[in-house]
Amino acid sequence: xxxxxxxxxxxxxxxxxxxxxxxxxxxxxxxxxxxxxxxxxxxxxxxxxxxxxxxxxxxxxxxxxxxxxxxxxxxxxxxxxxxxxxxxxxxxxxxxxxxxxxxxxxxxxxxxxxxxxxxxxxxxxxxxxxxxxxxxxxxxxxxxxxxxxxxxxxxxxxxxxxxxxxxxxxxxxxxxxxxxxxxxxxxxxxxxxxxxxxxxxxxxxxxxxxxxxxxxxxxxxxxxxxxxxxxxxxxxxxxxxxxxxxxxxxxxxxxxxxxxxxxxxxxxxxxxxxxxxxxxxxx
Numbered sequence: 001x002x003x004x005x006x007x008x009x010x011x012x013x014x015x016x017x018x019x020x021x022x023x024x025x026x027x028x029x030x031x032x033x034x035x036x037x038x039x040x041x042x043x044x045x046x047x048x049x050x051x052x053x054x055x056x057x058x059x060x061x062x063x064x065x066x067x068x069x070x071x072x073x074x075x076x077x078x079x080x081x082x083x084x085x086x087x088x089x090x091x092x093x094x095x096x097x098x099x100x101x102x103x104x105x106x107x108x109x110x111x112x113x114x115x116x117x118x119x120x121x122x123x124x125x126x127x128x129x130x131x132x133x134x135x136x137x138x139x140x141x142x143x144x145x146x147x148x149x150x151x152x153x154x155x156x157x158x159x160x161x162x163x164x165x166x167x168x169x170x171x172x173x174x175x176x177x178x179x180x181x182x183x184x185x186x187x188x189x190x191x192x193x194x195x196x197x198x199x200x201x202x203x204x205x206x207x208x209x210x211x212x213x214x215x216x217x218x219x220x221x222x223x224x225x226x227x228x229x230x231x232x233x234x235x236x237x238x239x240x241x242x243x244x245x246x247x248x249x250x251x252x253x254x255x256x257x258x259x260x261x262x263x264x265x266x267x268x269x270x271x272x273x274x275x276x277x278x279x280x281x282x283x
Contacts, residue, residue: 010062013066047200068095076259095218102225105223106230113135125231130143133235137247138212138220174262200215
């Protein structure tokens with residue numbers, strides 16, 4: 001890939017991550033601030049479709065990583081197709097797209113944020129304001145379900161949270177590798193973006209009560225930087241219990257584990273292209 005091609009790929013990564021984070025954090029904002037979505041699954045479904053649309057829009061140009069954890073796993077485990085020299089440019093583009101998306105959500109929902117904080121007596125940047133900051137960054141446990149303060153914090157420690165983030169991201173990257181493996185004839189290739197998005201939705205529905213289900217360092221850090229600048233301060237970074245690192249370290253480690261698990265446990269069995277028709281009854 002020459003410099004011009006890399007630049008185009010980075011633009012695509014920025015655009016795709018912008019779309020992903022816009023749809024995702026927008027759904028959280030609509031749910032928390034207006035009640036537009038009811039329940040975790042509705043938010044998860046919007047997230048999943050956002051991921052799908054972002055992949056369809058940009059995959060032909062950049063591969064649609066849209067996630068630093070995916071980029072790291074691909075660079076380490078698929079070096080023949082993605083050299084490690086592209087890691088930092090991709091990460092920079094992904095973070096830029098996430099910051100722009102967080103800014104768009106802030107501008108769009110600013111009146112609703114002000115009303116929400118006024119109605120709930122929230123002093124932005126003070127203890128307890130993660131109830132509104134969760135529109136941007138992520139917190140453990142989910143403030144919308146368990147509130148804030150010491151009793152909520154006692155439910156999940158930072159180490160438990162980083163383990164959940166690593167576990168969820170491992171499953172996500174495992175499925176991405178499975179759905180994009182050329183020798184996996186059982187995969188519906190043109191529907192791979194949909195099933196990747198559906199994987200995200202399922203994981204969110206399971207683990208959002210615990211950690212808000214990030215699985216993507218750019219998705220969390222970009223909007224979190226916007227929240228920091230918009231007045232949440234230390235509630236955004238470093239966050240309660242200093243926990244913002246959970247959403248960076250967990251996915252980066254988990255992505256490598258999930259990709260390696262696929263390569264060690266499943267990929268060696270793909271000795272030939274499997275076709276689902278092989279298992280269908282002959283009519």
